[in-house]
Amino acid sequence: MRKFIIAKFFIALLLVGCGTKNTGNDIATSTPIQTSIDLTDTKDDKVPVVINPGRFVQDTITYFLPKVVQGTYSVSDFGKFVDDFTALDYEGNQLKIEKKDTNSWIIYNAKQLDKITYQVNDTYDIENAGTTETPFSPSGTNIEPENFVLNLHGFIGYFDILKNNQYALEVKAPTSMKRTSALQKIDSEASDDGSITIDRYFASRYFDITDNPMMYGNLDVEEFMVGDIKIVLSVYSPNQVHTASKIKETVFKMMKAQKAYLGDINSTPRYDIYLYLATGDENAPTGFGALEHHTSTVVVLPEQMPDEALAEAMIDVVSHEFFHIVTPLSIHSEDVHYFDYNNPTFSKHLWMYEGVTEYFATLFQVDQGLVQEEEFYKKVMGKIQSASGFDDAMSFTKMSENILDQPYASNYVNVYEKGALIGMCIDILMREESNGERGILSLMKELSAKYGKDKPFEDDKIIQEITEMTYPSIGEFLKTHVEGNTPINYEDFFTKVGLTIKSDKVETNYIQNSGALIVAGNQEKGTLFFTDLVLENSFWAENGVKPNDDIIEINGTQLTLQNANSVLAATFQWQEGDDVEVKLSRAGEDIMIKTKVKKSYTKGKKIVENQNASKEQVSLRNAWLKG
Numbered sequence: 001m002r003k004f005i006i007a008k009f010f011i012a013l014l015l016v017g018c019g020t021k022n023t024g025n026d027i028a029t030s031t032p033i034q035t036s037i038d039l040t041d042t043k044d045d046k047v048p049v050v051i052n053p054g055r056f057v058q059d060t061i062t063y064f065l066p067k068v069v070q071g072t073y074s075v076s077d078f079g080k081f082v083d084d085f086t087a088l089d090y091e092g093n094q095l096k097i098e099k100k101d102t103n104s105w106i107i108y109n110a111k112q113l114d115k116i117t118y119q120v121n122d123t124y125d126i127e128n129a130g131t132t133e134t135p136f137s138p139s140g141t142n143i144e145p146e147n148f149v150l151n152l153h154g155f156i157g158y159f160d161i162l163k164n165n166q167y168a169l170e171v172k173a174p175t176s177m178k179r180t181s182a183l184q185k186i187d188s189e190a191s192d193d194g195s196i197t198i199d200r201y202f203a204s205r206y207f208d209i210t211d212n213p214m215m216y217g218n219l220d221v222e223e224f225m226v227g228d229i230k231i232v233l234s235v236y237s238p239n240q241v242h243t244a245s246k247i248k249e250t251v252f253k254m255m256k257a258q259k260a261y262l263g264d265i266n267s268t269p270r271y272d273i274y275l276y277l278a279t280g281d282e283n284a285p286t287g288f289g290a291l292e293h294h295t296s297t298v299v300v301l302p303e304q305m306p307d308e309a310l311a312e313a314m315i316d317v318v319s320h321e322f323f324h325i326v327t328p329l330s331i332h333s334e335d336v337h338y339f340d341y342n343n344p345t346f347s348k349h350l351w352m353y354e355g356v357t358e359y360f361a362t363l364f365q366v367d368q369g370l371v372q373e374e375e376f377y378k379k380v381m382g383k384i385q386s387a388s389g390f391d392d393a394m395s396f397t398k399m400s401e402n403i404l405d406q407p408y409a410s411n412y413v414n415v416y417e418k419g420a421l422i423g424m425c426i427d428i429l430m431r432e433e434s435n436g437e438r439g440i441l442s443l444m445k446e447l448s449a450k451y452g453k454d455k456p457f458e459d460d461k462i463i464q465e466i467t468e469m470t471y472p473s474i475g476e477f478l479k480t481h482v483e484g485n486t487p488i489n490y491e492d493f494f495t496k497v498g499l500t501i502k503s504d505k506v507e508t509n510y511i512q513n514s515g516a517l518i519v520a521g522n523q524e525k526g527t528l529f530f531t532d533l534v535l536e537n538s539f540w541a542e543n544g545v546k547p548n549d550d551i552i553e554i555n556g557t558q559l560t561l562q563n564a565n566s567v568l569a570a571t572f573q574w575q576e577g578d579d580v581e582v583k584l585s586r587a588g589e590d591i592m593i594k595t596k597v598k599k600s601y602t603k604g605k606k607i608v609e610n611q612n613a614s615k616e617q618v619s620l621r622n623a624w625l626k627g
Helices: 005-016 206-210 244-262 307-323 350-367 373-387 396-401 414-433 440-450 462-469 472-483 490-496 532-536 538-542 564-573 615-626
Strands: 033-038 046-052 061-064 082-089 097-101 104-107 113-121 142-144 147-150 167-174 178-181 184-190 196-203 214-217 220-226 229-236 270-278 289-292 296-302 499-508 519-522 527-530 550-554 579-586 589-596 600-609
Touching (some): 082 097, 104 113, 147 270, 167 206, 178 270, 214 229, 220 244, 244 270, 244 307, 244 350, 270 307, 289 307, 296 564, 350 373, 350 396, 350 414, 350 440, 350 615, 396 472, 414 440, 414 490, 550 564
Parallel strands (some): 229 270
Antiparallel strands (some): 046 113, 082 113, 142 147, 178 214, 220 229, 289 296, 499 600, 550 579, 579 589
């Protein structure tokens, strides 16, 4: 999973103010569980679902919707979005059911069960309502006439005893709708008048249901080859602001570079990218970012992003998801391999799953010439500054293992910041120990060859294995800074490669000073206000903004805690010379600011190359940055 920068900082703002085998053949028939989703019969943003499991030979069974889905590291509770749950016998009579908890239903007299039916609400419409916690948007669902985001874990559940049974899925939809799916399609059948088409899909087990999203609707689709991988890019832009053909060039260039960087790591013959562009209105999703799957990713970003900004976001976000083919998709622990959707346990190694993945997504850009060294240094410095806003003395392995609980949950976003920096430090250490010959990518390749997608590692033994596969210094680093609670002195690592950190005036944006938020939320008033840091943000300071000024409106849109994501996200798209109008409240008095956008600066730090670096330092830096 990758949360786009807009979303991840706003999450922090509101807080402040990525099983056991059972064949089931002795319990029910071994034929596939028949499931259907009818997109032609939606009412009030609800879709009817029918599940026919075959005949059971026991009296009581339990049906689940997932509490947590892989890659999200947070509670989703998809059962909350299910209405009118009914179990029917072979004569159409209702069987006794009992809702055990948010995500499970007990069905009695199950020997007589013919099918279950229910309605599924979408999650996108509910996000801005603030009435209930909703799943991270790329893992959520959308149900509207023009678009259906079918993350199937939001529609289809599993029986406690049949998780490894096959699934046969029918999706009924208007023939006029475009449809793309990462799930294996068996065939399609049109109605007599040709207006409706039933698509039939096959999944070998429930995991394949959760791992293969779909999108139906008014889509713009481009298919193209990147080496030996077929890329299917599906874009939904409600106002047709962006097109798949326009985004295709960015994706092609990015994935070509990724394949070159990864080299001989096994990939996939097809990769789907589903891009949902949110309008920013009250029914639009606001959890910007992406969620990885083995052969696809679902992306949610703002539709109002300019072309250049969208291209940059796609590189940052989608490249992260594609690099997940390395870890955790090819290298993972038993917690990931035998994932329990309703009573999950978590691996200690988010530093590897998300951190190393984010590091790859950052490093490959300079390695393959997509960005220059200065831009790479800027991104690394940004991660150091962002990481400073979290608990730097928190054990990363302990946080990872307890990621659903506080205080660890509120530090989750640090997996993209300090987690990536951990990957960087290991990379530099390995380059130093091997005279530039080995790095963290080569380590991941060795681990992938040893384990692979079908063989999990033991969670408590992997750090010792990595130490034995590399160098004592790597083991000491992991013991001290990943398992332990000692903060990392990044300047020690930069010195090895002839870099240094210096204070300087740096460009920033309009809600942060070098990663530090200059706005906060007042939960009692339901408003947002500028903090003392606003005085160090040149744009706002020059326009007379003061600490504790409440932000009432931005360009005519009222700002609340509920719509902060979408409204403040727009500030990232401001261009020099744009007109800006902001309404503030200062001690009960309305203050109007009418101005034009200028670049904003603040006090900060930057990473620069040491002009007195030795030949050895420069050589190590080149090996690090260019492989």
